[in-house]
Amino acid sequence: MSFEEIGISKDTVSRLEKQGITEPTEVQERSIPKIFEGYDVLVESETGSGKTLAFSLPVIEEVSGDETQALILSPTRELAKQISEEIDLASGDNVETVTIYGGVSYGPQVQGAKTANIVVGTPGRVLDLLKQRKLDVSGIEYFALDEADRMLDMGFQDELEAIIDFLPDKRQNLLFGATIPRDLKELCKKYNMTPGIIRVERKKHTRNLSEKYIDTKRDKKLSTLYTLLKDRERDLSLVFCRTKATTRWLADKLRKNGVDAQELNGDMSQHKREEMMERFENGEIKVIVATDVAARGLHVDNVSHVFNYDVPDTFDTYTHRIGRAGRQGEEGEAITLLESDDHRKWRQIKKKKKQSKDDTKIERMDKDQLDLEKVRT
Numbered sequence: 331m332s333f334e335e336i337g338i339s340k341d342t343v344s345r346l347e348k349q350g351i352t353e354p355t356e357v358q359e360r361s362i363p364k365i366f367e368g369y370d371v372l373v374e375s376e377t378g379s380g381k382t383l384a385f386s387l388p389v390i391e392e393v394s395g396d397e398t399q400a401l402i403l404s405p406t407r408e409l410a411k412q413i414s415e416e417i418d419l420a421s422g423d424n425v426e427t428v429t430i431y432g433g434v435s436y437g438p439q440v441q442g443a444k445t446a447n448i449v450v451g452t453p454g455r456v457l458d459l460l461k462q463r464k465l466d467v468s469g470i471e472y473f474a475l476d477e478a479d480r481m482l483d484m485g486f487q488d489e490l491e492a493i494i495d496f497l498p499d500k501r502q503n504l505l506f507g508a509t510i511p512r513d514l515k516e517l518c519k520k521y522n523m524t525p526g527i528i529r530v531e532r533k534k535h536t537r538n539l540s541e542k543y544i545d546t547k548r549d550k551k552l553s554t555l556y557t558l559l560k561d562r563e564r565d566l567s568l569v570f571c572r573t574k575a576t577t578r579w580l581a582d583k584l585r586k587n588g589v590d591a592q593e594l595n596g597d598m599s600q601h602k603r604e605e606m607m608e609r610f611e612n613g614e615i616k617v618i619v620a621t622d623v624a625a626r627g628l629h630v631d632n633v634s635h636v637f638n639y640d641v642p643d644t645f646d647t648y649t650h651r652i653g654r655a656g657r658q659g660e661e662g663e664a665i666t667l668l669e670s671d672d673h674r675k676w677r678q679i680k681k682k683k684k685q686s687k688d689d690t691k692i693e694r695m696d697k698d699q700l701d702l703e704k705v706r707t
Contacts, residue, residue, distance in 0.1 A: 338387055344419055345382075355380035356384075357530045359622035362388055370503040370525035372518065377653030379530060383417050385474045385504040386448075390421045392471075393447040400472040403493070405481045408607060414450045430455050433599070453481065453489035454630045461495045472502050478514055478573060479507035480650065484623065487513065494521055503537060508653065509646050530570045531687070535556040539656035543666040543676065544695040550702065551667055552580070555639055556587055558665060559617065559705045565634040569619045570651050572640040580639060581619040582598055586706050591617035596624065622647055630654070631650045638666035641675050645682030665695070 333343045333354055334693040343568075345350070354362070357375040364371050365388040375381055386402070393399040403408045404580075414429040421427075428442030430451030430532040436459075443449055443465050449456070459465035473494075475481060480492060501521050507514065510527065518525060557566065569591070571577045577593035584591035592606055592615050609615045611630050622642070636655040656662025668676055680692060 331359055333387075335582075336452065337366045337391070338491055339391060340367060341422070341424075342387065342390060342420055347405070349419055351383075352571045354438040355384075357381055357528070358384045358387070359529050360530070361385065364526060364528070365502070365504060366391075366539045366598075366633070368502060370523055371505065372510060372514070372525035373504075373506045373527055374508065375528075375530035376508045377650060378491060378656075382413050383420065385476070385506055386417050387420060389448060389472050389474070389504075390417060390425055393425055395447070395562065396426075396445045397447055397469040398443065398449055398466060399469055401456070401467055401470050401493075401497070401652045402448065402450045402472075402474040402476065403453055403456065403481070403490070404476045405452070405484050405486065407433065408603070409476065410450050410452055410664060417448060420591045430459065431437070431457075433601075436464075453486045453493060457489050459491050460493065467496055468498060470497050470501050470655070472504060473497055474504040474506070476506050477508070478509050479509045479646065481510065482513045482517070485644075487517070489522075502634075508650055511646070536659060539652060539662045539664060539690070541652065541664050541690055541692040542695050543668055544700070545697050546667050547667060549667055551639070551669065552583055552707070553700060553705045554667060554697075554700065555580075555637060556584065556589065556698055556705050558591055558637065559584070560637060560703060561700075562663070563588070564616070565632045566613065566630060567617045567635040567637065568625065568633055568651075568654055569637045569639050570625065570642070571619060571621060572643075574621055576640065577621055583619075584617065584619070584706070589617055590615055591619055594618050594620040595664070596621065597621055602621045608696065622651070625651075625654070631660075634660070634662050636664040637666070641668060641677070643677065645679045645686070648679050 336354060357379045361384040363372055375436050389400045399687055403414060404413055410429050410431050414427050417427050425448060426446045426448060427448045429447035430439045430449060432455045454671060503525060571580060574595040574597055578596045581591045581593035610618055636652050638651060642651055652664035655664055687689060
């Protein structure tokens with residue numbers, strides 16, 4: 331189906347075509363008509379599948395005037411900014427959007443919210459402005475959550491519930507995530523939301539993503555990662571670690587061995603994070619070493635490789651990590667490094683993967699075939 335066939339105006343279609351977006355993805359094709367029909371939706375579709383346009387295009391077509399009619403929440407400042415940018419590109423001058431997040435001055439955000447049709451923000455700063463009565467949501471018709479599952483994982487449930495209490499009862503709820511956890515269903519039940527559930531199969535989007543794992547010993551782990559990085563024709567790479575301390579240590583070791591790597595963690599200032607992400611997107615930095623929290627909301631199309639230096643704690647976290655490689659149909663590779671103590675957790679991840687009906691095979695790499703490079707420590 332075309333965008334016009336699912337209700338998108340010719341002007342918007344023209345703006346999308348200028349960005350190289352010529353036909354809707356599956357999540358857009360299935361979600362947009364339901365939203366136009368006025369239904370609440372709860373959508374499960376993985377990172378990189380086109381969720382942002384799935385909930386924002388119908389909103390763009392419907393809002394007008396100078397009243398705030400849509401509130402879109404995301405778990406991180408980076409993602410909030412990216413959502414606003416996508417909306418601006420798709421809507422042109424027809425819609426006014428403001429982005430609200432912490433770490434910067436209140437003034438421009440408060441001023442922008444007075445005339446914005448769409449407010450995109452993070453839960454903490456949005457709730458802050460609501461409590462100060464500096465954000466008027468009395469005319470909200472659309473309430474959207476992007477990466478709703480991650481917001482709950484990150485501990486935003488209290489903020490989300492407090493924000494919902496400010497909203498008018500009559501509104502359309504658009505809830506999107508890579509998974510639909512029980513907590514999200516309970517939130518819907520608590521606030522009498524009865525959304526139609528739309529699930530997009532993961533395998534439709536991960537078919538170009540090769541998943542692998544390799545056994546390693548603790549004293550060989552750095553050398554293994556370094557060798558994997560050096561042996562591959564890579565564009566941009568993400569390396570995931572469990573702690574902030576590990577990101578700092580690992581990025582430093584990689585730099586000492588000639589790899590252009592920088593850490594990304596929650597201790598960094600907003601300005602520093604934004605500066606680093608811009609350099610990463612531009613290819614000035616080739617490797618980002620990050621914690622899960624710091625990387626949430628990070629969407630960069632040219633990431634070709636994801637390395638799990640530390641095994642993720644859950645299958646959902648694994649899914650979110652690897653979903654950042656091989657976006658928009660490009661080929662990607664995700665490699666998990668396993669120490670001997672990691673196998674029990676890894677078996678649980680593979681079991682959950684099988685239960686999710688994701689039939690993508692995770693291949694075992696032969697560590698004996700890897701000629702380990704010596705590393706400076």
